Amino acid sequence: MDDLNLEEFPKELQNLMNLRHVYFDKDPMKFPVDMGRLSNLRSLSFFIVGKERGRGIEELAGLKHLKGELSIYDLQHVTDGEEAKKAKLAEKTNIRKLRFEWQGNRSSAINIDRDVLEDLKPPSELELLEICKFSGDKFPSWMMSGYLFDALKRLTIDKARYLIEWTEIAAWPTEGTIVLFPRLEELLLRNCDQLTSAPTRFPCLQKLEIESMDSGMPISNISTHLTTLTCLIIKKIRRLTHLPEGMLKRNKNLSYLEIKDCPELTCIVDDVFGCCASLEELRISKCPNLRTLPDGLHTLLSLRKLIIENCKSLECIPVTYGLTSLCEFSVWFCPQLPSLPEGLEYCNSLQMLTIRKCSKISSIPITQGLPFLREIKISWCAQLSSLPSGLEYCTSLQKLTIEYCTSVEFVQTLHGFTSLRQLSLYRISGKILLSALESCTSLEILSISYCPNLETIPSLDSLTHLRKLAIYECDVLKSVPSALASSHCSLTRLIKLEVGGFWKELDSFPAFHVIPQLEELTLYGWPKLNSLPEQVQHFTSLTYLEIYSFDGMEALPEWLRNLTSLECLFISMSKNLMYLPTIEAMQCLTKLQHIHIYHCPLLKERCIKDIGPEWHKISHISTIRGRFLFPFLVPKSTMHA
Structure with a gap:
């Protein structure tokens, strides 16, 4: 129905008694009435609860054959638990993915929402459950007492801002604590500001994401017995000062760790990385009080990506000797960081290096060739005075970008850079001398702009693969490259040209010949x-x-x-x-x-x-x-x- 601008479904829809599948978008139209009459329906991706007759939640009762995925929106229109029971969700055993969502800020509806969710008991065969904008202060008994859920693999709880309790119930009399979700693999808790407790036993949990909380208490609770995590994401935890001691040390198979936007985080866990030998990707960002990373970074033999962004107080990154698997290293906006970690030049698998807005870094410790390094991007590093001395030995380099580095001098021989495909120099105030540029025979993009000390452009005649050439706003340059001025232009693949903004005393634009394919x-x-x-x-x-x-x-x-x-x-x-x-x-x-x-x-x-x-x-x-x-x-x- 993509080409129709309907505001409301035709009333005749309710007469299609044998209809099995119906698909339509959530936003454009008013939800159809009397959906309960379509008793043979198999597919209904969402149901919007209304207050009018024919749009109540009881319309779901007769849809016994629904399967797959179902989202139920506007649950604030369900007035009590007795009304919620009429949906008979537990009988719809072929539903595998279920989402409950309320609307609005409803602090006065704590008891109502709690009763409604209590009687929206889902089928036990469920594999994915999402609960969004729930206003109750605790979860229903079926989430706290071991009700089946043997098949549930993913659970999301979002914007449950008044939720305080999510507790386990001890088995009677001596069997210990009931495992609520024996097969749960992914758990996402987001925007549950008042949540202070959570279950501790998730024997199969692989991915845990906790976001937008006031305290780190749920993290501490959940981490008590976890040993199976492969992915841990922690975001926007306002009063988290450090990670729980055992969270990383017990999870020997952890491969992905992300910590983001934790304003009071001062440390992770001392000497923790020695216990995370399987870690492949580490991302830390927007932690303004974090001053250093833990020692032991060099023991992460499986680490492939190390990304550190917007940590304004960071003063030290431990040595990286031994990171033989590291492919990507990126440091952004760490203005107090005086230097890059020692041993970076021995990360022989490194393919991408990005340094941005690190104003105190004056040098890059690469004195020997990194055989697999393909991309370097350096920008907004005001005190950087020179490029790595070992750059000329990085013969696999394909992309080199230097931007907003006002102190750097680009006096570089490019001899041997036969793999280089893109060279971009932007707003470099220091001297620029492109020696042996003609040897970069694979170059496809050459961009030099706002570089006031560029005096000459070497010959481009051999750069027959060049597709984009940008040379502009270089105040002392008086002519275009010879390849453009020649009547027999060799740049036969050039399709994009940006040129001009030269020496301001020139009375006319320097001559350049026609490039027919431009x-x-x-x-x-x-x-x-x-x-x-x-x-x-x-x-x-x-x-x-x-x-x-x-x-x-x-x-x-x-x-x-x-x-x-x-x-x-x-x-x-x-x-x-x-x-x-x-x-x-x-x-x-x-x-x-x-x-x-x-x-x-x-x-x-x-x-x-x-x-x-x-x-x-x-x-x-x-x-x-x-x-x-x-x-x-x-x-x-x-x-x-």
């Missing part, structure tokens, strides 16, 4: 220029043209009509631009569908819908955007990761 072109100007480069009119394959910062230009040229393949025209930051080409020229651009005008105040006034003198030239174009009448849109050439 599809996207962005031109950066400077105040002395009053026109676009003439050769652009011969780029007849262009589908995208951006004109940026041509303050001296008042009118776009009439020859723009020759760009008959043009689909998108982007004009920005040209304060004196007033005129588009004539209407005849604009109508020659039969494929032009999008025009964007941004920070061009005079042209803005002249293109106001219906009344601007330039409006009639563009009124036929399907998409017109700008800050004057249309949504704000940033030029894509100014967006950087």
Whole structure:
């Protein structure tokens, strides 16, 4: 029913007595009435409880053959337990996934919700159960007394903000504690701010995720007997100062650990990593009071990913000698971290290295080659003065990105970098010297921008695989690369070019020859220029043209009509631009569908819908955007990761 804009189902639906499967979206339409008459129904992905006759929860009673997945929404409309019983959920033994959800902040409905959930006893064959926005203060007896649930594998409890108790009941008289969920593999507790207790025995639990709690008490309770965890995720626990002592040491098969957004966490557990030999991925983020990681990091012989982000007080990462399996190492926004861990250069399996917003790091300890290193990204490291001295030995490197490193000098021989496919240098204030760039014969993307000390570009003639070339806003550069100026351009695969913003004393744009296969072109100007480069009119394959910062230009040229393949025209930051080409020229651009005008105040006034003198030239174009009448849109050439 994707193509129909129905607000309500036809009443005749209730007469389809043999209907077995019905599928429709939750939001667009009012839920149909009298669904209980469809007694042969097998598939019904959700049911929305209403207050009107024919939409009550009792409509589920006669749907005995339902199977698979069922979500029941708006349970706040169920007034008491007796009404909830009418759904007869326990009899629907073919349902495997069940979700209960209430709506609204309902602190006054604690007793009602508790009674309703008590009598919404699900079938014991259930494999997945989700309880969302429950306002009761404790769970029903069937969740606390060992009611079957032999098949339940996944349990989610979300936004139960008034829930305090989830306790176990001792078996009578001497058999110990009942195991409530003997086969449960995944448990997610989220937004249960007042929960202070939880069961401790989950003999098959593999994944535990606890998120958005006021205290770490549920973590401590649950962890008491856990030994089978393979995945542990802890997020947004506001009063958690440390992890429970035994949580990591008892779970010998733990492979994934994530700790995120715990503002009072000061330590994990001392010397814990020696007990987590199977750990493959460790992620720690948004823990502003965490000062150091535990010792023993080097014993994690199976660790493949180490990601540390937004830990503002972190001062030390232990040595990484011995991390022979480490493939990805990323450190983001750790402004107090003075150095990277010793031994990083011996992580011979390392493939990806990312260092971002670590303002105190002055060097990167890689003095020898890392044979499998494929990607390096370094950005916003203000005190970094040089690149790793062993970079030239990383011969498998495919992507190298250096951004916003104001002190670094990129004086690098690129000889032997035959695997390099992307080189991006952005906002580097230090000296740049690209020695032996011509040996990077696999290079597909070369981008150098906002680099005020770039004086020359080496020959690009041998870079025959180049698909994107961006060289712009380099203030002392006076010419385009020779490969662009040559009448026999070797860049036969180049389809995207961004160029300009050179030495401001130049009176004209440096000459470059036609690249017949070029599809996207962005031109950066400077105040002395009053026109676009003439050769652009011969780029007849262009589908995208951006004109940026041509303050001296008042009118776009009439020859723009020759760009008959043009689909998108982007004009920005040209304060004196007033005129588009004539209407005849604009109508020659039969494929032009999008025009964007941004920070061009005079042209803005002249293109106001219906009344601007330039409006009639563009009124036929399907998409017109700008800050004057249309949504704000940033030029894509100014967006950087």
